[in-house]
Amino acid sequence: MMPILFFDIETEANPEALDFMPEPTAPGNYKDPEKIAAYIAEKKAEQASSAALDADYGKIIAVSMQVGIDADPEVFLTGDPLCETEADILRHFWNAFQICQGRSCGYNIIGFDLPYLLRRSFDLGIQVPVFPVLAKYRTEPTIDLMGIFYNWGTAKGLKWICKRYGIKNDLPDLDGSQVASMDRETLRAYAKNDVKLVVELYKRMRGVYFL
Numbered sequence: 001m002m003p004i005l006f007f008d009i010e011t012e013a014n015p016e017a018l019d020f021m022p023e024p025t026a027p028g029n030y031k032d033p034e035k036i037a038a039y040i041a042e043k044k045a046e047q048a049s050s051a052a053l054d055a056d057y058g059k060i061i062a063v064s065m066q067v068g069i070d071a072d073p074e075v076f077l078t079g080d081p082l083c084e085t086e087a088d089i090l091r092h093f094w095n096a097f098q099i100c101q102g103r104s105c106g107y108n109i110i111g112f113d114l115p116y117l118l119r120r121s122f123d124l125g126i127q128v129p130v131f132p133v134l135a136k137y138r139t140e141p142t143i144d145l146m147g148i149f150y151n152w153g154t155a156k157g158l159k160w161i162c163k164r165y166g167i168k169n170d171l172p173d174l175d176g177s178q179v180a181s182m183d184r185e186t187l188r189a190y191a192k193n194d195v196k197l198v199v200e201l202y203k204r205m206r207g208v209y210f211l
Contacts, residue, residue, distance in 0.1 A: 003068040004143065005100040006202070007093070008194040009113050010062035010187065012180045013051035021047050021057055052180065053112075055119035059086050061179075063093050064191040066199060067100060073195040075188045090126045093117060098129040105143035106198055107158040110134050114142070139210040145201055148209050158197055167200045169193070 024043035026036040051057035066073040076083040076092050083089045094117075097104065106113055114132045121128055133142045136152050146155045162169050171193045174186070182190060 002101045002103045003099075004202075005096050005104040006066040006069075006073075006195055006199050007096075007104060007106050007109070007113070008064050008191065008198060009060050009116060010064075010176070010179050010191050010194075011052045011058045011116065012061050013048050014057060014059040017057045017059075018048060018051060021051070055116040058116075060089055060116070060120055061086070062187055062191045063089050064195040065093065065096050066195050067096060069199060069203070073192045073199075075191045077184060077188060077191075079184070086120065087124045087126055090117065090121050090124065094121070094126065094129055097132070101141070102130045102132055103141040103143075104132070105145065105202055107201070108144065108146040108155070110136060110142060110144040110147055143202070143210070145198065145205060149201075149205065158194070158201070161201065162197050165204065167197060167204065169197060 024040050024047070026039040030036045030039060047057075060078075062075060062077045064073050064075045076089050078084070078086055078089060083092060104114075114134060118128065118132070120126075135142075136144075136147060139148060146158070149155070149161065156164075159169060159172075159175060161167070163172075171190055174182075174190050174193075179187065179190070
């Protein structure tokens with residue numbers, strides 16, 4: 001059987017795409033120009049803060065990968081010698097994905113990571129050598145731990161599960177909302193830790209939720 005590609009992506013707002021976001025308007029009962037301007041500025045800030053989670057307005061700044069359950073994670077950040085651009089990150093990811101013939105594992109990768117990778121590849125003209133299987137209610141070849149654990153219903157986050165079920169998190173004070181403000185080494189450590197948590201959760205779930 002092919003090895004599993006364990007992975008996770010980190011994203012941030014894409015300044016080149018923010019102009020495509022809808023222009024907010026103040027409620028009709030706002031008459032004061034200063035209040036209208038303040039309202040619009042606040043809504044624009046909210047849009048920008050949520051842009052990282054939308055592949056139409058965001059971009060990938062890091063991908064952490066581990067090929068096989070006993071390997072060491074690798075982290076690629078934009079600006080690294082081998083990954084100067086987001087396109088380079090995408091090529092590295094799809095190369096690893098091809099090596100594993102699409103057999104992959106992560107947390108919410110059917111709902112978030114893989115669709116995001118596909119849309120960013122579409123935007124940047126990156127060819128996908130092996131098309132990911134995005135079908136729900138399956139455990140192969142795409143092992144989406146969130147979907148499986150919660151039977152494709154309402155779910156909790158990866159860090160919560162790890163805390164609840166005793167999986168050690170080496171960086172408990174960091175979360176995805178802080179990614180945009182992290183320095184490079186903190187981001188590298190955070191991305192690496194996310195993949196380690198995915199692998200440990202996979203180990204705990206194996207034998208209960210899948211073979």
